[in-house]
Amino acid sequence: MKVALRDDDTSFFTAPDRLEAVYHDIWDRLPVALAVVPKAAGFADKAIPERYWRAERAFPLEENPDLVQFLRAQLAAGRVSIAQHGLTHEDFPGGSEFQAAPDPERRVSEGGAYLERVLGTRPTVFVPPHNALSKRGFQAVTAAGLNLLGSFLSFRPSLRPWDRHTAANWWRVRQYRAESGRTKRDRLIYPHVLRYSGHSEFGCHGLIPGTTADELIASFEEARRAGGHFCIATHYWEVDTVLRDVLRRVLDHAGGYADVQFVAAERLFDPT
């Protein structure tokens, strides 16, 4: 059983100290998949310092050289891996970046190439800002061959292009939902990798203020009973001592099983 950890929103606005404070005693045990915003827009948002709220421009990662140096060092030490989190993470009148930007194709390719140039590693995983994708956003990401980390269980043709695997995946998810006693409305993180023609998908369990260790441990145990894998997703900027303790307790619980492997999130998608 593989267990992975994803952290969203590292960007120009991130002070290396913040990542260090949250993960210093975790990332030697479990590499953290940092979903990085290549050129983050300045706008009013909890993840952005207030002085940038009216900046009205995008800030490439390189304008924070301390962060770039820090990320390169942590990458070299195997403590982090780099996923792509949009291009600017800005919102549009019609929705979030990969729901409503007029040019998602350019955003995928520009962001991926930029991260590769600046950090020396080409992301293979994409995390959509706000975990939201339009059908076109979906197509843009998957046409680039990127795997998706997030729970995208809607099979509505208006939201997802269909390929030769889609019907079988829809059926697997439907069966799992029924076997676990869930209705269509009940929350579900499917514990297996869903493989499609050009990409794969895996869902993560959120660790946000209010999430308890007992909840995450119950989800972990459910994934374990199903013979699946487990991924936690959080945001360093809202991890306080309470959430850090929740994370530590869940990882200690998972680490108590001899067959649990702590892996970089990219490894969830390895062929079995």
Ligand SMILES: [Zn+2]
């Ligand atoms: Zn985000």
